[in-house]
Amino acid sequence: MKHSTLISLAAALLLGACVTSTDGASDDEVLDAQERGRLSTKMVNLSSAVNTYFSDLPEAPTDSDAIILQNATRHDKRLLAPEFEPYVLKVQYQNPYAVLLLCSKNGNHAIMEDAGCSARLDRQVTHHVAPCEFTLRVSRGCQVEGADPQ
Numbered sequence: 001m002k003h004s005t006l007i008s009l010a011a012a013l014l015l016g017a018c019v020t021s022t023d024g025a026s027d028d029e030v031l032d033a034q035e036r037g038r039l040s041t042k043m044v045n046l047s048s049a050v051n052t053y054f055s056d057l058p059e060a061p062t063d064s065d066a067i068i069l070q071n072a073t074r075h076d077k078r079l080l081a082p083e084f085e086p087y088v089l090k091v092q093y094q095n096p097y098a099v100l101l102l103c104s105k106n107g108n109h110a111i112m113e114d115a116g117c118s119a120r121l122d123r124q125v126t127h128h129v130a131p132c133e134f135t136l137r138v139s140r141g142c143q144v145e146g147a148d149p150q
Contacts, residue, residue, distance in 0.1 A: 051116025
């Protein structure tokens with residue numbers, strides 16, 4: 001009896017050591033690489049559409065994020081893909097540029113952030129937990145500060 005309990009305990013410890021830490025993120029906030037890749041591509045396309053929408057506005061929009069996203073994708077509803085539905089999408093106007101932030105399902109943690117004027121996804125949060133807050137700053141000529149290194 002002692003021998004089987006000891007073996008069970010050793011097996012449990014070994015299995016526990018193999019589990020990857022999520023740094024406090026719950027299971028529903030951890031994205032696999034395939035889902036992250038799909039969202040990244042869709043995020044770049046969506047942020048570009050919002051950036052184009054902002055470029056036609058005479059001043060900063062006062063609408064909610066949801067209305068801005070609907071207006072920016074009016075020409076192509078596929079840009080606001082169903083893959084975004086379980087997450088929180090935030091929009092920020094940085095005259096005249098758009099920055100989009102995708103956060104966890106509960107809205108607590110940032111997943112990725114993108115400036116619509118750049119051709120690549122600017123920021124991914126993969127190895128640590130970051131609050132759902134904008135960090136990118138876009139200046140004249142689409143100079144993106146705070147982006148991941150290329």
